[in-house]
Amino acid sequence: xxxxxxxxxxxxxxxxxxxxxxxxxxxxxxxxxxxxxxxxxxxxxxxxxxxxxxxxxxxxxxxxxxxxxxxxxxxxxxxxxxxxxxxxxxxxxxxxxxxxxxxxxxxxxxxxxxxxxxxxxxxxxxxxxxxxxxxxxxxxxxxxxxxxxxxxxxxxxxxxxxxxxxxxxxxxxxxxxxxxxxxxxxxxxxxxxxxxxxxx
Amino acid sequence: xxxxxxxxxxxxxxxxxxxxxxxxxxxxxxxxxxxxxxxxxxxxxxxxxxxxxxxxxxxxxxxxxxxxxxxxxxxxxxxxxxxxxxxxxxxxxxxxxxxxxxxxxxxxxxxxxxxxxxxxxxxxxxxxxxxxxxxxxxxxxxxxxxxxxxxxxxxxxxxxxxxxxxxxxxxxxxxxxxxxxxxxxxxxxxxxxxxxxxxxxxxxxxxxxxxxxxxxxxxxxxxxxxxxxxxxxxxxxxxxxxxxxxxxxxxxxxxxxxxxxxxxxxxxxxxxxxxxxxxxxxxxxxxxxxxxxxxxxxxxxxxxxxxxxxxxxxxxxxxxxxxxxxxxxxxxxxxxxxxxxxxxxxxxxxxxxxxxxxxxxxxxxxxxxxxxxxxxxxxxxxxxxxxxxxxxxxxxxxxxxxxxxxxxxx
Numbered sequence: 001x002x003x004x005x006x007x008x009x010x011x012x013x014x015x016x017x018x019x020x021x022x023x024x025x026x027x028x029x030x031x032x033x034x035x036x037x038x039x040x041x042x043x044x045x046x047x048x049x050x051x052x053x054x055x056x057x058x059x060x061x062x063x064x065x066x067x068x069x070x071x072x073x074x075x076x077x078x079x080x081x082x083x084x085x086x087x088x089x090x091x092x093x094x095x096x097x098x099x100x101x102x103x104x105x106x107x108x109x110x111x112x113x114x115x116x117x118x119x120x121x122x123x124x125x126x127x128x129x130x131x132x133x134x135x136x137x138x139x140x141x142x143x144x145x146x147x148x149x150x151x152x153x154x155x156x157x158x159x160x161x162x163x164x165x166x167x168x169x170x171x172x173x174x175x176x177x178x179x180x181x182x183x184x185x186x187x188x189x190x191x192x193x194x195x196x197x198x199x200x
Numbered sequence: 201x202x203x204x205x206x207x208x209x210x211x212x213x214x215x216x217x218x219x220x221x222x223x224x225x226x227x228x229x230x231x232x233x234x235x236x237x238x239x240x241x242x243x244x245x246x247x248x249x250x251x252x253x254x255x256x257x258x259x260x261x262x263x264x265x266x267x268x269x270x271x272x273x274x275x276x277x278x279x280x281x282x283x284x285x286x287x288x289x290x291x292x293x294x295x296x297x298x299x300x301x302x303x304x305x306x307x308x309x310x311x312x313x314x315x316x317x318x319x320x321x322x323x324x325x326x327x328x329x330x331x332x333x334x335x336x337x338x339x340x341x342x343x344x345x346x347x348x349x350x351x352x353x354x355x356x357x358x359x360x361x362x363x364x365x366x367x368x369x370x371x372x373x374x375x376x377x378x379x380x381x382x383x384x385x386x387x388x389x390x391x392x393x394x395x396x397x398x399x400x401x402x403x404x405x406x407x408x409x410x411x412x413x414x415x416x417x418x419x420x421x422x423x424x425x426x427x428x429x430x431x432x433x434x435x436x437x438x439x440x441x442x443x444x445x446x447x448x449x450x451x452x453x454x455x456x457x458x459x460x461x462x463x464x465x466x467x468x469x470x471x472x473x474x475x476x477x478x479x480x481x482x483x484x485x486x487x488x489x490x491x492x493x494x495x496x497x498x499x500x501x502x503x504x505x506x507x508x509x510x511x512x513x514x515x516x517x518x519x520x521x522x523x524x525x526x527x528x529x530x531x532x533x534x535x536x537x538x539x540x541x542x543x544x545x546x547x548x549x550x551x552x553x554x555x556x557x558x559x560x561x562x563x564x565x566x567x568x569x570x571x572x573x574x575x576x577x578x579x580x581x582x583x584x585x586x587x588x589x590x591x592x593x594x595x596x597x598x599x600x601x602x603x604x605x606x607x608x609x610x
Contacts, residue, residue, distance in 0.1 A: 008609075046604065047606075048604040048605060048606025048607065049606055049607075050606045050607070050609040050610060051593065051597065051607065051609070051610070052610055054609075055606075056605070056606035056609055058604065058605050058606060070493075070496055070497070070500070071493050071496070073241045073243050073244055073492070074241060074244060074253075074257065074260070075241065075260040092257075094244070094247065094252075094253065095523075096243075096521065096523065097521045097523065097528065097530070097575060097576075098493070098521055100521065100530075100575060100576050100578060100579050101493075101519060101521045101530055101532075101575075101578055101579050101582060102493070102579055102582075103579040103580075104579055104580060104582075104583030105579070105580065105605050106576060106577040106578075106579055106580040106604055106605050108576060108579070109576055110576070
């Protein structure tokens with residue numbers, strides 16, 4: 001199943017993901033309408049600034065096991081069995097902030113939303129845009145990110161790509177030892193030649 | 201097939217039952233518990249007292265929870281005797297249950313005040329949903345209540361009553377409530393917030409007698425003064441529920457001492473929750489942190505260990521998050537360190553934002569915090585305390601109002 005993957009090195013701190021997230025979680029689902037809504041829709045992804053001045057998009061990791069879920073006093077936090085997304089039932093939530101105390105990433109916020117009972121402050125966090133996903137759309141933050149600091153893909157593929165990238169970096173950085181046995185050099189040459197032929 | 205027995209259906213017992221069943225679907229599993237109400241969220245009872253939550257919202261498991269889990273539930277019974285040699289317990293109804301592996305999650309009992317008149321109606325402890333129901337029934341006609349103690353329970357009771365417009369007088373030893381949870385500066389801010397909403401705090405006086413014919417009508421204080429009141433809440437802390445343990449049978453201190461697998465000094469007997477005394481993460485010594493999240497995590501881990509999957513419990517950490525009218529409080533670990541020289545204390549007050557922060561460090565590691573206002577990022581700090589790793593950032597950054605997860609990155 002596809003997941004939102006964060007590539008902080010690509011984040012330029014433009015905050016477009018936050019804007020798109022707030023709009024996606026508004027009643028009207030468009031910017032003009034969202035700006036006029038009460039309660040004002042708010043983002044569930046939060047771009048922070050690192051000490052060296054870089055942006056870092058911080059959103060719920062949907063941990064498993066999820067500490068917020070274990071800490072929730074009224075049992076309002078649950079995992080959707082089909083999508084593995086950790087969700088909060090605004091009707092059960094009492095905004096006690098036990099989840100905020102349990103979350104090591106600081107992704108919880110407390111405010112009214114159009115989905116919560118009117119006037120009630122509730123715990124709010126990323127829901128993986130489950131409604132958009134049900135319509136076949138990617139999460140709003142991903143769609144808004146122009147630098148591909150946020151991508152929506154199979155975790156295995158993303159992990160493999162990153163592993164390959166790191167291997168490449170290491171191989172380029174560490175020169176081959178000159179005292180390699182001839183058999184190993186031969187194997188490497190063979191693999192290189194095979195890769196070369198495959199490319200053509 | 202080992203026979204499991206769990207004593208207690210608080211969150212430690214409930215989580216343990218689920219952990220055992222997830223690893224061992226078939227072995228006989230018995231529960232003995234005093235409360236016959238469905239498994240519920242104990243911290244929510246003060247919200248029921250406040251009238252903010254209907255009692256039917258207390259349960260956090262379905263009514264057929266035990267049956268679904270294949271648990272033989274002996275509820276409404278109290279264990280009166282444990283015979284470790286025979287590996288058997290006896291209940292007040294004469295039921296005998298043998299076990300191969302036992303979890304003691306019997307919780308704690310509120311400390312009572314033995315002053316004359318303590319048996320009068322209208323004097324309550326705040327521990328179980330049944331007590332809260334009784335308090336609710338007594339509420340009509342209550343104009344003034346006296347709360348004994350300013351710890352977590354005393355505070356919650358006072359807050360719940362204030363929220364309903366009942367005048368509350370709180371008798372405490374320290375100059376402010378929650379003295380175990382916060383430092384004096386935060387305590388003063390909390391006290392002021394409560395006083396703004398009608399709390400009266402009396403320091404350094406005790407109750408010497410409860411007065412009244414059937415129900416309490418007044419309390420007599422140690423300085424001779426009389427306070428008229430129609431309700432008294434006793435919040436003098438709790439003591440581990442270990443009455444059924446034969447003396448010397450198991451190693452105890454202020455609770456039942458447990459090792460890193462939450463096993464007691466008796467092979468195959470484990471303890472979790474308010475009754476257990478495990479290593480405290482920041483104190484580095486055994487400590488009873490009688491709070492719900494600790495009971496929850498210990499229950500899960502004890503259950504796994506009972507079922508034969510060894511899981512290490514790293515240690516407990518005192519922590520609380522409380523909303524006091526418009527003031528939010530989050531606190532964790534050591535907030536009033538013993539010797540100042542070993543410890544570094546950083547504070548930051550932002551009157552404009554209405555926030556106060558205090559961090560306690562010990563050799564570059566965060567060991568305690570008090571946050572007043574803007575508590576959303578508190579979990580990030582709490583995780584730093586729990587991890588116990590040396591800080592790689594300037595600790596001053598952690599005090600900044602804009603602190604967030606990104607502040608910890610390069």
